[in-house]
Amino acid sequence: MWQAIQALNHELRLLGARKGWTEIQTAQINQLVAKAIRQTSGLEAQRAYLGMSQIARCSRQLYLEFVAGQTHLSDRAHQNCKRGYLIEGEFKTMFAAMGILRVTRAFPVLDNDTGAQLYGSEREIIAPFDSRFRGHTDGETCDGELLEIKSMSQEKFELARQLNRIDVAHYYQVQAYLRYGGYEHAIVEYVSSATFDHWAFRIARNPRVGAEIEAKAKRVLAAIDSHTPPRCECGKCERMEYIRRNGGHR
Numbered sequence: 001m002w003q004a005i006q007a008l009n010h011e012l013r014l015l016g017a018r019k020g021w022t023e024i025q026t027a028q029i030n031q032l033v034a035k036a037i038r039q040t041s042g043l044e045a046q047r048a049y050l051g052m053s054q055i056a057r058c059s060r061q062l063y064l065e066f067v068a069g070q071t072h073l074s075d076r077a078h079q080n081c082k083r084g085y086l087i088e089g090e091f092k093t094m095f096a097a098m099g100i101l102r103v104t105r106a107f108p109v110l111d112n113d114t115g116a117q118l119y120g121s122e123r124e125i126i127a128p129f130d131s132r133f134r135g136h137t138d139g140e141t142c143d144g145e146l147l148e149i150k151s152m153s154q155e156k157f158e159l160a161r162q163l164n165r166i167d168v169a170h171y172y173q174v175q176a177y178l179r180y181g182g183y184e185h186a187i188v189e190y191v192s193s194a195t196f197d198h199w200a201f202r203i204a205r206n207p208r209v210g211a212e213i214e215a216k217a218k219r220v221l222a223a224i225d226s227h228t229p230p231r232c233e234c235g236k237c238e239r240m241e242y243i244r245r246n247g248g249h250r
Contacts (some may be wrong), residue, residue, distance in 0.1 A: 034075055041078040042085055042116070050220060052125065052135030052180075055213055056172035058234035062220050087151040087191055088138060089117040091198075095139075095189075101147060102140045121147075125181045133217045137177055146177055146186035157192040157199075166190065166201050172213060174203050179210035
């Protein structure tokens with residue numbers, strides 16, 4: 001990450017030298033910061049695997065993004081991803097200091113792609129039936145339980161508190177981690193990105209949901225291998241495929 005930012009700094013200096021600037025121009029700062037966020041947000045246009053964090057989504061969308069990737073990622077999408085990693089890092093630092101997060105390194109290291117702080121208990125979890133189905137955890141508690149940190153809008157945060165349950169997409173992600181990571185429980189910390197309101201949910205492993213997730217992942221991967229798009233489950237795929245064919249334009 002820092003190499004990318006240093007390269008942008010060099011780009012700014014060269015541009016200033018060519019134009020004879022005696023001071024940094026604010027318009028160029030805005031452009032280069034936007035570029036730096038895009039390069040270090042951690043948002044991937046295409047993955048070579050089926051992510052456990054996405055498994056609740058429409059099977060056809062999962063298929064299309066695996067095969068063709070996402071052709072248009074907005075600045076807002078990169079900003080939201082960057083913000084999520086920043087909030088995750090701040091809460092991991094607090095949890096480490098409070099003895100909640102299991103720490104296996106003397107000092108945290110920074111992820112090269114995202115700048116996220118890594119304390120050593122983060123894991124890559126790979127399904128035993130197919131290495132293409134995998135996910136990356138935020139860490140473990142000192143009790144050996146899964147720890148996940150999720151930031152969101154104030155509206156979504158308040159809805160979760162009101163219903164006393166986490167979002168379905170988060171629930172499926174956590175259940176996949178519990179099933180293949182060997183955990184029985186997870187602590188899921190919800191954080192409002194607007195106010196830093198926060199709430200911890202405790203989630204138990206659900207074998208029935210885990211089996212549903214496995215069956216879905218196998219169907220999607222089989223569709224990828226046979227080059228046969230699965231049935232749309234969301235009713236939005238036709239519009240998304242039109243956008244994809246037109247380079248991100250509606």
